[in-house]
Amino acid sequence: MSWSIDPVNLEARDVRRTAVLYADTLGMAGSSWSFPARRDYLPGDPGKLALLGDGRDGHSGLHLIAADESFARRNGLEHNASIGGHVAFQVADLDAVIARLRRAGLCHSVTGEFAIPGLRHVYVEDPSGNQIEINGSL
Template sequence: MTWSILGASLAAHDLAASRHFFGTLLGLGTPRAVDPQTLAFGEGLRLRRPGRMLARRGGDLLGPAGARHVAIEIDDLHTVAGNLGKAAIPHVEADPAEFGRAAIWTLDPAQNLVAFCQRQRSEGDAGWHVHHVNLPAADVREATAFYVEMAGMTEGRWQAPAARGDFSIDPAELAVLTRGTDNSGLHIIRPDPGFALRNHFAHNPSIGGHPAFCVKDVGAVKARLEAAGVLVSDAGVYAMANMRQIYVLDPVSNMIEVNQVV
């Protein structure tokens, strides 16, 4: 089945600060206002100010968790919905206005919120794109099997540089669901508390998940961030072959990766 990462959504309690961070410092351009609480940078990133609302369903108390999710384009949404139904995995239809197309919400085994969306877009060149979205999972194999079995996604082999950093590429600890050989797509990782210390980073990208944006000049992005006083971990080429990576926290401490093919 054909699929791709449509984008990621992050919580943003201060939309003005986040607009400047992503639009100017990262260079993602001018966003559009989806509604008074939501900004969109192309199809790849949505920033949503969470509302102060609670709802009770059975024994569960639900809050504004939908501000943070990954959206995956799929060419046969009907099949995905059928697979979820056969497996008795809870899922609900998205509001038609949410993604401008048919979509369904569900949770993967690691409790990551996922939207599967019917494919309809054409590719464009905005100077950047979503390279991957990283999701945490205590049981990497269980989470990976969900995407393979429910959405027909394909697990690939991690493409690491010859002199890689200090991290494990054991499939039980790190998996990549990809359509290519550049590690793009969906990353599933077991959180590793010592990751940053061993690699001499100020940030730990293995914890909490993150979107990764591929740009044409990551050095220029780093310079703008540091000039604005933002702490940057420059990982160089350490995890993915031919890919320089930097890590930062956005204004509300969402982990963000920016990378460039080198």
């Protein structure tokens, strides 16, 4: 199965100050977010969400997000993608990954187009409690 890391999402206590550190100290450029048409859950406030893009598209790179305790409940998910940070993997066949998660009996949260235009997402925890996101095309 081919995969790539896309993106890395970090929880930030102060999104703006954290973004400034990455931009000013590490030289990463801030980017505009490309939102899907339905984005009820995503905070549009720059104090709650920042993207430091890698120039590949409107979502790749580093995401900084303020923790939102009610995120999972409001969106009908088992996993809260705004708390603790996570790495995302892009795969060619998301349905095959979902089938393997089900066969393994692992708790996971599946979304439709949710955070990134044209992609579906699955959230799951590894055995060490690290949250991961797996993305695939619609």
